[in-house]
Structures are given as structure tokens and as C-alpha cells.
Amino acid sequence: MPRPRKRRRVCGMPDYKTFGPLNGTDDDKETIFLTVEEYEVIRLIDLEGLEQEECAQRMDVARSTVQRMYVDAKKKVADSLVNGKKLRIEGGDYILCDMNYGNCSPCFRGRHRHGRNND
Template sequence: MPRPKKCRKVCCLPPISQFVPAGEDVSCRETVVMTVDEYETVRLIDNEGFSQEECSGYMNIARTTVQQIYDGARKKIAHALVDGLSLKIEGGDYRLCDGKERYCGCGGCRRHRLGYMDETQKEENL
């Protein structure tokens, strides 16, 4: 029996969850589905500049798991780009960052930044 999957910590849901090629009717074409945790690994590694090790620490999973998720995500992105398919981001085993950690390391968690700023202001007022 396989081990149960660990929920991966995700900073926030993507602001745009579907991408469609311009100038073509894609309603009858295949859609590539990327999970939210796959999106998060691409965001952290490619956009935020995290190493796989840092990404694994942030998402609370093993580095090898990050590598597998990231490789799968890149294949899906390539498939959508090369074959002109739409890409949809949904589902997966994840939990959203609750902003209760002092520093989560993501560098872009609005919920965390607001909570951290409120906490800092409270400390300064003491």
C-alpha cells in the first residue's frame, strides 16, 4: 500500500487559472491540466528564484518530491506551448499558507505580509 500524500503548502492560488492560445478556436481541443502544487513549484523555482531545496522547505515536502512535481509541471507547460493547447490550473494536494508563521520564505504571500506587518506594528506600539 503506498504512503498517503502529504499536503503541500502553497502561498496563494494563481490569479489567472486558465491560459488559451490566441486566434484559434480551442473549445474542441484538449486542455492540459496543471495542479496548484505544480504551479507553486514553477512559481517558486522559476519566478522567485528558489532552489529545489528551498522550495521543499517552504512547501514542507522532500526535495525529491519537489523535483518530481517540477519536472511534471514543465512537461505539461511544454506540451501546452508546443501543441497550442489551453492550460488550466486546478486541483492537487495542497493547503494554503495561513500567514501565521513569522516568515514563510515565499516572498510573495499577501496574506503573510499583511499578517506580519500587523504583528510588527503591534510590537512597535508596545
């Protein structure tokens, strides 16, 4: 029996979920789907500048999982950019951080990384 898949922790849904070329009306082109957790990996590594190990800690998964998701996500984004395909962010196997009940400790939103308040 295979091991159950571990859900990835995501600290927020993307504000923008659909991307694509502006200079074409080719609606029959393929749409590429980027999962929410692949989006989170790109956000953490490329935008926030985290190492894969730090990203893995925040998402509560193994570093090898982050590495695989990152490679898959970059390939999808490149295919969209180079070949003019639509890119949609949706789906996946994730859980959202619950920031309504104080601080989100894995992603450190709302507090300093060492546990001290930002006051």
C-alpha cells in the same frame, strides 16, 4: 498499506487560472491541467529563483517530490505552448498558508527570512 500522501504547502492561489492560444477557435482541443502545487513549484523556482531544496522547505515536502513536480509541470507547460492546448490550473493535494494569523513562516511572507521584521 501505502504511506499517506503529504499535502503540499501553497502560499497563495493563482490570480489567473486559464491560458491558451488566442489565434484559434478550436474548442475540441485537449485541455491540460496543472495542479495548484505544480503552479507553486514553477512560481518558486522560475519566478522567485529558489533552488529545489529551498522550494521543498517552503512547501514542506522532500526535494525529490519538488523535482518530480517540477519536471511534470514543465512538460505540461511545454505541451500547452508547443501544441496550442489550453492550460488550466486547478486541483491537487495542498494546504494554503494562513496569512490572516500573522506571518506565514514557511514562505516568509510578511517578514524577513531570518525572523526579523521588515520595518
